[in-house]
Amino acid sequence: xxxxxxxxxxxxxxxxxxxxxxxxxxxxxxxxxxxxxxxxxxxxxxxxxxxxxxxxxxxxxxxxxxxxxxxxxxxxxxxxxxxxxxxxxxxxxxxxxxxxxxxxxxxxxxxxxxxxxxxxxxxxxxxxxxxxxxxxxxxxxxxxxxxxxxxxxxxxxxxxxxxxxxxxxxxxxxxxxxxxxxxxxxxxxxxxxxxxxxxxxxxxxxxxxxxxxxxxxxxx
Numbered sequence: 001x002x003x004x005x006x007x008x009x010x011x012x013x014x015x016x017x018x019x020x021x022x023x024x025x026x027x028x029x030x031x032x033x034x035x036x037x038x039x040x041x042x043x044x045x046x047x048x049x050x051x052x053x054x055x056x057x058x059x060x061x062x063x064x065x066x067x068x069x070x071x072x073x074x075x076x077x078x079x080x081x082x083x084x085x086x087x088x089x090x091x092x093x094x095x096x097x098x099x100x101x102x103x104x105x106x107x108x109x110x111x112x113x114x115x116x117x118x119x120x121x122x123x124x125x126x127x128x129x130x131x132x133x134x135x136x137x138x139x140x141x142x143x144x145x146x147x148x149x150x151x152x153x154x155x156x157x158x159x160x161x162x163x164x165x166x167x168x169x170x171x172x173x174x175x176x177x178x179x180x181x182x183x184x185x186x187x188x189x190x191x192x193x194x195x196x197x198x199x200x201x202x203x204x205x206x207x208x209x210x211x212x213x214x215x216x217x218x219x220x
Contacts, residue, residue: 019220020201020212020214020215020220021134021135021210021212022133022134022200022201022204022205022209022210022214023131023132023133023134023197023220024107024130024131024132024133024193024196024197024200024201024220025130025131025193025197025220026111026116026117026129026130026131026193026196027117027129027130028189029116029117029118029129029184030183030184030185030186030189031182031183031184032182033118033178033182033183033184034118035178035179035182037118037120038115038118038175038178038179039179041112041113041115041175042113044120045109045112045113047123048068048105048109048112048113048121048123049068049109049113050068050069051068051069051070051105051109051123052067052068052069052070052071052102052105052106052109052110053067053068053071053106053110054110054113055110055113055114055164055167055168055171055196055199056164067102067106070101070102070105071102071106073098073102074098074099074102074207075207077095077098077099078095078099078206078207078208080092080095081095081096081208082146082147082149082208085141085143085146085208086143086146086147089140089141089143091137091141091208093136096136096208096209099204099207099208099209100134100209101124101125102207103132103134103200103203103204103207103209104125104132105121105123105124105125106200106203107130107131107132107196107200108121108122108126108128108130108132109121110196111130111196114167114171114192114196115171115174115175115178115184115192116130116184116189116192116193116196117129117130132200134204134209134210135210137209137210137211141211142211145211145213146208146211149205149206149208150206152213153202153205153206155216156198156202156205156214156216157202159216160195160198160199160202163195163198164195164199166191166195167191167192167195167196170188170191170192171188171192173185173188174188174189174192191218193218194217194218194219195218197218197219197220198214198217198218201214201215202214
């Protein structure tokens with residue numbers, strides 16, 4: 001994985017390398033789907049949704065936020081980390097590791113909720129046919145970028161509102177397609193994976209895990 005440099009420059013954020021240091025992918029499962037679990041997927045996924053949220057990006061400060069209970073804790077830890085990075089240039093490793101734990105869990109539970117895989121995801125850590133990776137920023141942090149992070153991320157959040165709404169619509173179409181044909185349309189599948197990838201990159205940026213500005217793209 002390529003890791004870009006992060007400096008105390010005067011631009012406020014780093015453009016980042018061609019390969020962004022947050023990656024996500026799903027092992028494709030288009031055919032031979034489990035129609036019974038797909039039919040009741042939204043019910044089966046409730047325990048995970050309560051803990052780490054649903055498809056819409058976000059962590060918050062209430063248990064009903066889109067990040068779930070664990071995401072709420074990760075958001076609170078990001079606030080603490082914000083003070084640490086801005087004022088003493090230190091991101092406590094334990095807080096960073098918890099955010100990574102939360103995002104790894106989301107990278108398994110949301111694909112299940114949104115019909116990308118049929119295997120029931122583990123609670124917390126465990127093997128699953130998805131991959132998510134984010135590397136620890138082992139170079140000096142960009143304090144200006146961290147200090148103004150909530151403003152810098154606004155363009156992404158606006159775009160993701162529309163992308164996630166489209167993802168919900170395509171997932172409903174895929175739900176009917178799987179129930180009637182047993183297959184998830186390939187084009188809709190690739191779009192869903194791309195939106196999930198974009199969501200995770202931006203959420204890692206919001207949680208202060210990296211300083212490179214996320215790219216505006218669905219591809220890895």
